[in-house]
Amino acid sequence: MLVIVEMINTKLATLDLFKEVNNTFPKTKEIVELKSKGKKVIGWLCTYVPEEIIHAAGALPVRITGYGQEVELEDANAFMYINNCSFSRSCLQMGLKGEYEYLDGVIGSSTCDGARRLFDLWCHYISTPFHHMISVPRKYTEQAHTLYYDQIVLFKKSFEDFMGIAISDEALLDSVYVYNESRRLLKRLYELRKLENPPITGAETMEILNANFRMPKELFNRYLNKLLEELETSGIEHKCRSRLMVTGSVMNNPEFIKSIEDLGALVVTDELCTGTRYWSDTVVLDGRTPLNAISRRYLDNFPCARMVPSDERFNRVLDLVKDYRVDGVISQIIRYCVPYAHDVPLITPRLKVISVPTLGLDVEYGTSGSGQIRTRVQAFLEMLEAKRK
Amino acid sequence: MTGTENSSQIVSLIRTFKMLNRFNRTRSDARQSRILYFDMLTEYYTQIKNAHDAGKMIASHPVFFPAEILYAMDIVPMHTEMTTWMDALFLKEQGELLAKGAELGLAPEICSPHRGVAGMFALQKVPRPDIILWSNLICDNTAKFGELVMQITGSPGYFLDNPFQNSPAEMSYLVGELKDMIHFLEQNTGRKMDYTKLSDIVVRMDHEIELYREISDLRKAVPCPMSIDGYLELLGADYMFPGQPASAKYLTLLRDELKIQVESGRGVISPERFRLMTLFIPPLYLINHLADIYAGLGTVSVVEPMFTRWSEGRLDPSKPLESIALKSFLLPERRSMYGLFGQTAINDITESAEQFKVDGAVYWAFLGCRHTCATIKIIKETLNDVDVPMLTIDCDLVDPTVNSKEDTQSKFQQFIELLEDR
Numbered sequence: 001m002l003v004i005v006e007m008i009n010t011k012l013a014t015l016d017l018f019k020e021v022n023n024t025f026p027k028t029k030e031i032v033e034l035k036s037k038g039k040k041v042i043g044w045l046c047t048y049v050p051e052e053i054i055h056a057a058g059a060l061p062v063r064i065t066g067y068g069q070e071v072e073l074e075d076a077n078a079f080m081y082i083n084n085c086s087f088s089r090s091c092l093q094m095g096l097k098g099e100y101e102y103l104d105g106v107i108g109s110s111t112c113d114g115a116r117r118l119f120d121l122w123c124h125y126i127s128t129p130f131h132h133m134i135s136v137p138r139k140y141t142e143q144a145h146t147l148y149y150d151q152i153v154l155f156k157k158s159f160e161d162f163m164g165i166a167i168s169d170e171a172l173l174d175s176v177y178v179y180n181e182s183r184r185l186l187k188r189l190y191e192l193r194k195l196e197n198p199p200i201t202g203a204e205t206m207e208i209l210n211a212n213f214r215m216p217k218e219l220f221n222r223y224l225n226k227l228l229e230e231l232e233t234s235g236i237e238h239k240c241r242s243r244l245m246v247t248g249s250v251m252n253n254p255e256f257i258k259s260i261e262d263l264g265a266l267v268v269t270d271e272l273c274t275g276t277r278y279w280s281d282t283v284v285l286d287g288r289t290p291l292n293a294i295s296r297r298y299l300d301n302f303p304c305a306r307m308v309p310s311d312e313r314f315n316r317v318l319d320l321v322k323d324y325r326v327d328g329v330i331s332q333i334i335r336y337c338v339p340y341a342h343d344v345p346l347i348t349p350r351l352k353v354i355s356v357p358t359l360g361l362d363v364e365y366g367t368s369g370s371g372q373i374r375t376r377v378q379a380f381l382e383m384l385e386a387k388r389k
Numbered sequence: 390m391t392g393t394e395n396s397s398q399i400v401s402l403i404r405t406f407k408m409l410n411r412f413n414r415t416r417s418d419a420r421q422s423r424i425l426y427f428d429m430l431t432e433y434y435t436q437i438k439n440a441h442d443a444g445k446m447i448a449s450h451p452v453f454f455p456a457e458i459l460y461a462m463d464i465v466p467m468h469t470e471m472t473t474w475m476d477a478l479f480l481k482e483q484g485e486l487l488a489k490g491a492e493l494g495l496a497p498e499i500c501s502p503h504r505g506v507a508g509m510f511a512l513q514k515v516p517r518p519d520i521i522l523w524s525n526l527i528c529d530n531t532a533k534f535g536e537l538v539m540q541i542t543g544s545p546g547y548f549l550d551n552p553f554q555n556s557p558a559e560m561s562y563l564v565g566e567l568k569d570m571i572h573f574l575e576q577n578t579g580r581k582m583d584y585t586k587l588s589d590i591v592v593r594m595d596h597e598i599e600l601y602r603e604i605s606d607l608r609k610a611v612p613c614p615m616s617i618d619g620y621l622e623l624l625g626a627d628y629m630f631p632g633q634p635a636s637a638k639y640l641t642l643l644r645d646e647l648k649i650q651v652e653s654g655r656g657v658i659s660p661e662r663f664r665l666m667t668l669f670i671p672p673l674y675l676i677n678h679l680a681d682i683y684a685g686l687g688t689v690s691v692v693e694p695m696f697t698r699w700s701e702g703r704l705d706p707s708k709p710l711e712s713i714a715l716k717s718f719l720l721p722e723r724r725s726m727y728g729l730f731g732q733t734a735i736n737d738i739t740e741s742a743e744q745f746k747v748d749g750a751v752y753w754a755f756l757g758c759r760h761t762c763a764t765i766k767i768i769k770e771t772l773n774d775v776d777v778p779m780l781t782i783d784c785d786l787v788d789p790t791v792n793s794k795e796d797t798q799s800k801f802q803q804f805i806e807l808l809e810d811r
Binding site: 078080083110112113114117120121123124133135137138141147150305308310333335337338339341342344346 | 493494495498525528529530532534536537540548550552553554556558559562565566569729730731754757758759760762763764765766767
């Protein structure tokens with residue numbers, strides 16, 4: 001007999017604040033207000049861009065994301081061709097439509113073909129004043145760290161020139177503190193998801209994560225602190241028929257996760273660059289200069305599928321599966337997201353060895369979980385239940 | 390396991406190249422450089438077939454990989470994508486390789502030659518490579534396919550991390566990566582790097598780059614002395630035989646042949662009606678048919694800026710590793726396919742159109758090559774600015790189910806009609 005999700009309807013007031021940010025993004029109240037006060041807002045395209053440097057210069061870093069739903073991407077299809085991933089095309093579409101017209105700069109990194117071409121086209125067709133591309137090695141060797149550090153130094157210098165200021169070590173340290181605090185709070189949030197009956201759903205967590213990219217970090221930390229207090233005392237318990245993990249391409253759509261959870265499962269963790277991979281590792285100073293420590297953290301962070309060897313990522317995925325007692329993995333891969341697509345034949349057998357089934361979903365960015373996806377997830381959940389019996 | 394036990398694809402290729410050359414040698418109009426090229430291919434695959442029996446090690450490697458290192462260490466190189474290309478071009482067995490790739494779990498969006506490579510190794514169509522080498526130059530597919538090949542073959546591998554942009558730090562990083570790769574190869578093959586040999590290879594490679602430039606310049610002549618199939622030979626010469634005596638001989642012969650034709654005012658087709666720029670690579674399974682279409686319509690491909698125009702710079706044999714690293718920055722492909730797509734790449738397109746007196750351009754939009762297709766609109770607009778129309782044809786390099794020769798011919802004819810109306 002199936003156990004369905006039990007939703008205790010206790011209001012999490014602070015969660016609504018995060019949702020409000022997301023519902024009004026890209027032109028949120030805070031962004032509009034900061035712009036009116038002359039503050040610079042800088043868009044970043046990938047998690048290998050160190051936000052602390054932007055923050056330390058007194059600018060607001062904002063993650064460039066695409067539409068929160070599957071929409072026609074006519075302009076982007078014409079500009080970028082249809083065989084680039086729909087995340088890149090969705091971001092470009094928003095840029096071309098002027099949704100990010102307030103940005104003072106765009107920072108890219110050479111992480112994947114989609115990201116680098118999005119940056120190229122953004123530079124060519126969208127008149128954002130400042131552009132910078134960071135070369136990111138694909139390895140973790142000392143040589144790779146030296147190169148990445150060199151790139152971070154170049155970026156800092158270039159950004160200082162644009163901002164007309166020098167970024168001090170003290171300012172970087174302050175930013176490291178603020179960002180590490182944010183990472184620690186998100187870790188606390190995720191710890192709650194390890195509980196037998198977590199007080200928060202995967203879809204709600206995604207709302208929080210999205211807001212994290214879109215508002216001043218200090219304000220986010222205040223809100224999240226408050227929300228954690230609410231969660232820890234709320235008595236909310238979400239029971240579920242299966243505990244799931246979502247892996248794969250960039251995905252930040254709460255509706256997609258909600259469509260899975262509406263079937264009675266609970267997404268308890270993820271391996272997404274909008275989720276765990278964004279916050280999991282802190283900047284560790286350990287006697288290093290702030291810039292060096294930042295550089296270390298970003299290259300050594302929970303890796304994207306772009307990095308070699310992939311075992312580093314696979315091992316972390318397997319650890320998450322164990323830590324969060326995951327019953328099954330949903331591997332959602334955006335069409336033409338080649339780095340993740342190549343890993344399917346490599347990671348699926350590793351999960352099979354520890355008896356964790358995988359459901360592979362080919363999706364488009366922004367999908368909210370169409371009828372077919374729901375049908376497949378439903379069948380997957382039934383299979384997981386049959387396996388447990 | 391010996392090389393002869395599991396090399397059906399290699400054996401078929403060798404047989405095909407020999408047969409083609411038997412036929413070529415009977416033709417009075419056959420280009421001697423073409424005959425030499427097929428002899429080189431025969432020798433290349435014979436080396437692979439016999440490698441294990443001869444006690445040699447085989448290292449597989451992808452496109453834009455410094456195979457010079459392997460030649461200097463007397464390790465037999467096996468170019469993975471070229472081998473699947475050859476399969477599509479000459480054996481037409483790519484369907485079987487792609488089906489196996491799909492069976493392994495590779496999505497259809499993944500570049501078909503790489504799906505084919507996985508299928509080729511899984512089906513044991515070629516001898517098992519002892520070493521798997523791969524690199525991120527030039528895309529996510531080249532960066533990602535190596536680990537699966539390692540899993541399939543059980544062979545150890547090394548990933549060469551080629552930096553994205555061209556700065557002193559990145560050049561230094563690449564030299565360090567090459568050193569690490571050599572160390573890996575020495576550890577895993579028992580072979581030692583012969584730096585004297587590598588310097589000799591660099592000398593030849595530098596000379597070959599000069600020959601590539603001369604050949605490119607000769608194609609500016611009206612009428613143009615080389616056809617579209619010659620373009621693919623140029624790619625093969627560098628991809629498979631970099632810095633080798635055979636490729637130097639081939640390029641010298643081709644250069645001399647083209648020179649004679651230019652001096653005598655003879656083009657590869659007569660009359661030459663339209664001069665085309667080729668962007669990316671035409672479907673390999675259509676290449677012979679395409680040569681006929683081009684000839685039938687009086688058109689000739691005179692320049693391929695993404696593949697045949699080398700950047701400025703010379704190699705220095707006294708610094709062999711630095712030179713091998715530098716070569717990867719001089720590659721024509723690097724300007725438009727790797728690193729930022731900026732003004733240099735745009736200027737390259739404009740200059741090519743002007744210098745080669747181009748009437749039109751054909752962009753072969755290989756759907757598996759996302760990063761090149763992403764720049765189609767910029768290139769089209771750039772060409773429009775210099776009054777050169779561009780035809781874009783969606784295609785796949787090796788998968789014949791994406792477009793038929795009839796469809797390609799029809800699009801091509803319509804484009805030629807458009808050029809005629811101008």
